[in-house]
Amino acid sequence: MLTAAVAFALTAGGVAVAGLRAYRRRFLSATRWFAVALLPAGLYLTGLFPVARTIGDEIADWAVKLVFDPRVWTGIVLLAVSAGLLVTTRWVGRRGAVTEGRESAAPAAGPAPVRPAVAPAGQGAQAEPKRAEKAKGAEKAKGAEKAKSAGKGKGDDGLGEFADIEEILRRRGI
Template identity: 65%
Template sequence: MLSAAISFVLTAGGVAFAGLRAYRRRFLSATRWFAVALLPAGLYLTGLFPLASTIGREFADWATKLVLDPRVWTGIALLGVSVVLLVTTRWVGRRGGAAVEGAPERPAAAGPAPGRPAVAPTPRASGKPVSGKPAAGKPDDGLGDFADIEEILRKRGI
């Protein structure tokens, strides 16, 4: 009986406040307040108040155990490790990790694969060979790593 009186008083107060908001031409706010004001009466009439009180008690018990029980902290740590592992594997999978799942790893071969000729490193378009040493006849100016960038800038006229 007391829960019925409280729920209907809360609903009446909410509807009155929604009416005040509508009187001040704040219709969006009035509609929101009216919707919230209907909740206590709806919860009472559907019989969900006992369920809400049970959920509230269980949540309070869980929160008490959270603070005092080391088993709960162990469970939280396991959940955290699980989330970190899932996020990490997703991130590595998107970056194209070292080995694709289900694909066999390649063995380290001493020579070229059968049926393929051995290919020597070829010089790049900048005239600098792949080995990192300057081309024959060109002095090393210390900017060998920037040769590719210079080439791109020169092509764009910058």
């Protein structure tokens, strides 16, 4: 009987707060309060309060056994070892240390050659040598830039990155 009184008192209090929130035109908050206010009455009417009490008693009994029973500690150690093994194998698997009987693939020799998927209309096979020459020229230019930046060494004042920007500005006449 006391459980029913407490449940319905909580429900009435929650409905009152929901009404105040609705009066202040905070309808979303009022709806949330109303939904939460219905929980105690619903739990009482469905008979779940005794179930909750039983669950609480069982958790309390388990906690007492946790402190005093070495068998429970052995179970906790086994669970911790299991979790540790699962986490470790997941970590090792992601790092690629375990190949599972397969040999690891050798890295590619270099970047793939530059080839368009479709040749421009009317050029056919004649355009291939020109594109290959352009690609080789671009690779040489990149290599020269890398060598130039690597050659500066210790005397670099940190402004080498701005050389590209200066070149672009000169081309545009700025």
